[in-house]
Amino acid sequence: MARRLHRQRTSLQELYKLYQCLQVLPKLRESLQSQKCALLEALFAAPLQELEADFSKFLQMVESTLDFEAVQQGDFLVKPEFDEELGNLHEELETVKSECESLLRQAAKDLSLEAGKTIKLESSKELGYYFRVTRKEEPALRGRKGYTTIDTKQNGVRFRNGSLASANSRFLEARSAYDKAQEGIAKSIVEIAAGYWEPLQQLSEVVSHLDVLVGFAVAAVSASGKPYVRPTMRPQGSGVIHMTNLRHPLVEAQENVLFIPNDVELRKGSSSCYIITGPNMGGKSTYIRSVALAVLMAQVGSFVPCDSAEVSVVDAILTRIGAGDQQLKGVSTFMAEMLESAHILRNATADSLVVIDELGRGTSTYDGFGLAWAISEHIAKELNAFCLFATHFHELTELASELPCVRNVHVTADVRDGNFTLLYKIKPGACSQSFGLEVAKLADFPEHVVKEARQVLAQFEGTNEEVTPMED
Numbered sequence: 001m002a003r004r005l006h007r008q009r010t011s012l013q014e015l016y017k018l019y020q021c022l023q024v025l026p027k028l029r030e031s032l033q034s035q036k037c038a039l040l041e042a043l044f045a046a047p048l049q050e051l052e053a054d055f056s057k058f059l060q061m062v063e064s065t066l067d068f069e070a071v072q073q074g075d076f077l078v079k080p081e082f083d084e085e086l087g088n089l090h091e092e093l094e095t096v097k098s099e100c101e102s103l104l105r106q107a108a109k110d111l112s113l114e115a116g117k118t119i120k121l122e123s124s125k126e127l128g129y130y131f132r133v134t135r136k137e138e139p140a141l142r143g144r145k146g147y148t149t150i151d152t153k154q155n156g157v158r159f160r161n162g163s164l165a166s167a168n169s170r171f172l173e174a175r176s177a178y179d180k181a182q183e184g185i186a187k188s189i190v191e192i193a194a195g196y197w198e199p200l201q202q203l204s205e206v207v208s209h210l211d212v213l214v215g216f217a218v219a220a221v222s223a224s225g226k227p228y229v230r231p232t233m234r235p236q237g238s239g240v241i242h243m244t245n246l247r248h249p250l251v252e253a254q255e256n257v258l259f260i261p262n263d264v265e266l267r268k269g270s271s272s273c274y275i276i277t278g279p280n281m282g283g284k285s286t287y288i289r290s291v292a293l294a295v296l297m298a299q300v301g302s303f304v305p306c307d308s309a310e311v312s313v314v315d316a317i318l319t320r321i322g323a324g325d326q327q328l329k330g331v332s333t334f335m336a337e338m339l340e341s342a343h344i345l346r347n348a349t350a351d352s353l354v355v356i357d358e359l360g361r362g363t364s365t366y367d368g369f370g371l372a373w374a375i376s377e378h379i380a381k382e383l384n385a386f387c388l389f390a391t392h393f394h395e396l397t398e399l400a401s402e403l404p405c406v407r408n409v410h411v412t413a414d415v416r417d418g419n420f421t422l423l424y425k426i427k428p429g430a431c432s433q434s435f436g437l438e439v440a441k442l443a444d445f446p447e448h449v450v451k452e453a454r455q456v457l458a459q460f461e462g463t464n465e466e467v468t469p470m471e472d
Contacts, residue, residue, distance in 0.1 A: 006197035012076040019062040054199040078182040089178045096171040100129045111140045128168040220303040225252045228303035236313040239268030245307040248290035260424040271407040273380040273387040278411030279435035283424040284390040318344045321357040334362025354387040397430035
């Protein structure tokens with residue numbers, strides 16, 4: 001809006017909307033001042049009070065030039081008192097209006113209807129004046145000479161008789177002349193209003209800042225799980241990201257979702273890198289994303305969805321999540337993984353949070369594992385960054401025995417009596433299997449396919465060599 005005002009591309013309607021916004025500034029400021037908070041006073045109330053003074057003459061200009069009675073009817077006109085020609089045209093419009101009201105009473109009598117109730121006089125900028133009856137009263141028009149239907153809609157039938165059509169022609173002519181006569185005046189008003197673009201820009205910044213903080217507050221107190229908490233922020237380099245009973249703010253907001261919270265404790269020197277294993281659909285992706293979101297929320301000034309939070313300021317949150325292929329640009333899934341990983345390795349520092357959700361899926365198992373090991377080792381050992389690395393390469397958990405800063409955690413599942421239940425809970429240690437076949441059963445795979453896959457898996461695990469599918 002400020003840019004449009006500066007370029008003098010606003011309309012009288014937009015100026016009126018700005019007027020309405022400015023009218024509520026005193027009430028907004030008084031509400032903020034009633035909190036008796038020095039910070040609110042400095043950030044919002046005091047700047048708003050200064051802007052009220054800046055806009056006082058703008059408000060006076062709008063009040064002295066716009067026809068507020070016409071505005072109530074959806075018309076944005078310059079006051080007729082502002083110019084002699086406008087005054088004469090306004091008188092003509094009022095005369096036509098009075099004549100049309102008289103014609104309404106005559107038509108009501110002619111059609112045996114009640115003026116203002118079962119038959120109404122209405123107007124629009126495009127059509128001018130017309131009569132309208134509900135569809136229930138439409139039979140009163142049938143077979144009546146001298147009445148012409150304009151259209152039939154859900155809310156009734158619009159029509160005119162000859163007398164109203166004649167009066168309406170005079171109305172449209174006078175209205176067109178009024179619009180033309182006020183063009184120069186409206187242009188002058190817009191030119192004057194353009195001088196207020198700088199305070200309007202300042203107002204936009206103050207209100208935007210307030211809007212963000214109000215949004216944070218609403219989210220914090222109305223979360224579907226439990227209210228958010230204020231994080232304890234630590235300076236950059238202090239080396240801790242510790243949150244208890246952390247939730248994903250978007251997942252928990254869905255209907256009929258009972259979110260299972262989890263803890264995270266990344267500490268430099270002892271547990272700055274998590275290797276996360278576990279079954280598909282077990283919650284690994286949701287977990288690492290919830291940590292990244294919480295760190296971001298804390299750092300921008302929001303409360304976070306957990307029971308307690310201690311967060312060091314990070315210089316970046318770098319992620320490799322999702323397939324990321326760009327087929328139209330000729331970028332495969334594996335190439336996308338490599339490009340994103342290279343970006344992380346080039347830009348991450350000891351004060352960064354790195355989040356990787358699977359790596360090496362787009363190539364052979366051995367190539368993928370080798371890359372996943374080398375990348376995770378470099379992040380943990382050389383960069384010493386905070387890192388959450390979700391993977392299906394269970395061999396990657398051996399990294400914890402080589403680097404003291406690496407900790408293994410896994411998402412759990414309960415397998416009893418042939419039943420497979422995902423628990424979505426993060427536990428210490430590595431997961432020995434991915435439960436891929438159990439997830440396939442949940443997806444309603446044909447039983448014979450699952451059976452053969454289980455046989456192949458057993459043979460592969462026994463020989464650790466490539467095998468061919470078994471025949472029925």
